Amino acid sequence: MLPDPPQSQPAISERELVIMLALLQALHAFAVDAMLPALGLISNELNVTDPNKRQLIIGMFLLGLGVGSLIPGSLADRYGRKTVLLVCVAGYVVLSLASALVTDIDVLIGMRFLLGIISSGLSVLPQAIIRDRFEGDRMARLQSMIAMIFLVVPMLAPSIGQAIMLFASWRWIFGAMGLVGVLMMVWAWKRLPETLHPEYRQTIRPATIARNMGEAVMTRSSIGYVLGSACMLGVGWGYIQSSQQLVAEHFGAGTLFPLIFGGMALAMATSNFANSRIVERFGARRVSHAALLTYLTISLVQYSLAQSGHQTLWQFVFVQTLSMMLMGFVGANFGSIALQPFARIAGAASSVQAFIRMVLASLIGWAVGQSYDQTAVPYSQALVLSGVLTLALVLFSEKGRLFRRLNKPGTTHPVAAP
Template sequence: MSRPSPWARARLALLLGGISAFGPLSIDMYLPAFPEIADGLDTGQAQVQLTLTAFMIGMAVGQAVVGPLSDTLGRRLPLLAGLTAYTMASLACAISPSVFTLVGLRFAQGVAAAAGVVIARAAVRDIFTGPAMARFFSMLMLVSGLAPILAPLIGAQVLRWTNWQGVFVVLAYFGVLLLIAATVCLRETLPPPKRRPANPRQIMRTYLRVATDRTFVAYATSIGFVTAAMFAYIAGSPFVLQELHGLSPQTYSLVFGANALGLMLFTQVNGILLRWLSPRVLLTVGLALSALAGAGVYTAVAMELELVYLLAALFLVVASLGIVSPNATALALADHGNRAGTASALLGVIQFLIGGLAAPLVGLGAERSATPMATVIAGMSAAGLIAFALLRPTRRRPGRYAAFRQADTIPFRPVGSPRGHV
């Protein structure tokens, strides 16, 4: 085994970060167009938000299928198929004649995009172990974190020159670029000796084994609720900030980008703190910060405070995910190295199912009110901390978290290795 050079790590993070950015790009780039989509398709806020829910449910379904497939076929083939399908679905979204057609196509786009998200996580687990895995997830979020910064800015600029359909054309171009990059640069990370047989019963047993691991469920549900709080912000903020507070699409995209920048900064701070603190300690801190920030959002809305207070609380809601996500992901996958694809899939399914259920709740209640968004954000943020406190094991089993007591051993196989390479 050998350690990858800093350049090899950076190159790998750039490629996997771009692949895992499908979700943020597909969600965030069209947010500034929500009001225009509602007008153009002659529909309401709740119906437009269903397109977001459909995409997230599609992501959940897609990850449930692609994860086990990648444990059987390897990471590369399912990824290339997903990138191809994503490009085609994006082009189809651009010519949707009605909002319900768009809802169906967004579901298909989500299923295809799931390949990038689940395989990027599984590939990291194939290559890294121990604290190095948590640090690399932080590095990965530095790259993928650019997506929520740039996506609404790109979307707002596209709207200046064309209509909302142009946003999906840009997403199709992104799919083509990543397809070319993955074909040329990404090698297989799961060698044939480590693949699992394509047996439906075995797949279901593997899912059952992961789903009944109390430790995995604790980490997965905690990150799921915190992610749902961010999805509630994503679903509600275009209408709350543009319709209620009068921000232009360009100003809204700047605010959204600033929050995403906070996510990146907190992610990198987390990577530094991992030198001295364990992922579990940092996860607890991140969950507590998320719960406090969610309470701040609700207070700002309920007391009708000035916009700056609402924006500050929203900033912390988003930024806290930069601490929660890498630590919860690394801890959840730590004990499932030989079934990383399935565990990664189930982790994503939980996140996007909870997020998909949270997003439409924002559209309930009064059309001209921020209270539904604030209530969902506060509730989901608190639920993340409560779920972790209630579900985490009271005692460590022998060998549990052994990966996080190891030195930073990185099972990296260079190009040309007989067991597969990156």
């Protein structure tokens, strides 16, 4: 384990903290999106005969994120956020570099699953760190800012992956993942403070962990938002897994695919920026509920176009971009609403919520991706279904009423100097 940095180091600013947490989370986005242009080459080099099996390189990594999410939150409630986060980044580096040496597709898929498990804290712990310092709509605003910076990586990652393959093998994409991981580990070690309040420190006892996680799961005002976000995230992951086949091959985008994918990510980042500007004024519930209803409407438009049999590339791109922008308004707000009741057990609550969200999303994403049939119809059906289910789940948590604003603007808590 790395030693603590010097005690005289000044406390981290809010801006640097947001950027750091966003880029730590973005290590996962890089592990997914940089691989997309390489899936065809990997499939050919490793002699994969099933055209949809290549999707498992992405899908099993996402499933690993979900399965592993149960672990780091409770550990961080006991040992602190920083120590557990650094271990997760180290695991990301080691398994990324190991993946570059694999010569069998099944071993690579298994390695990606392990990579997801060991680096799952990169999704869980940034949320707990933000919850340590903020609450309510203020927390939603900061999560939107994190998401906005995070989405810079999906904009660039496919082009970076494609650029690497112009000069080297696809294996060097894994090398780039390892290098970026090392840089982030050094930055976090030197600058990230410990945000866990000493009075909130939990014991590592199965009964305590089970009680804390059970409380997070059984809270009605929270669980509908967790399950609803899993529905929408799962369809988004299904799109990512099948996007190379759907956009590049079915709609004929070809080499424009990385630019189109990056443009959609830019639009999603823009919506997160817009959310960060308005959420404290209007409230996370009002903004996310309006976005959800609009998302359902746009999904019906996408379904109608796909069913017509004459949908063009640019029709698909336009409507899909709108859908992703609306996901941007929903995601951060749902996350903050779901985590709001759990200040004392933010790590455990973040873990169990991430576990539910990511496992369900990965299974939904796998089903959506594997349903690809050389058309956009299965994906458009999944969009509509996710919108309907999410609306029902939100209504459950809200006891049938939308657009309420239940909490006041958030307050802050001091952060211990590193």
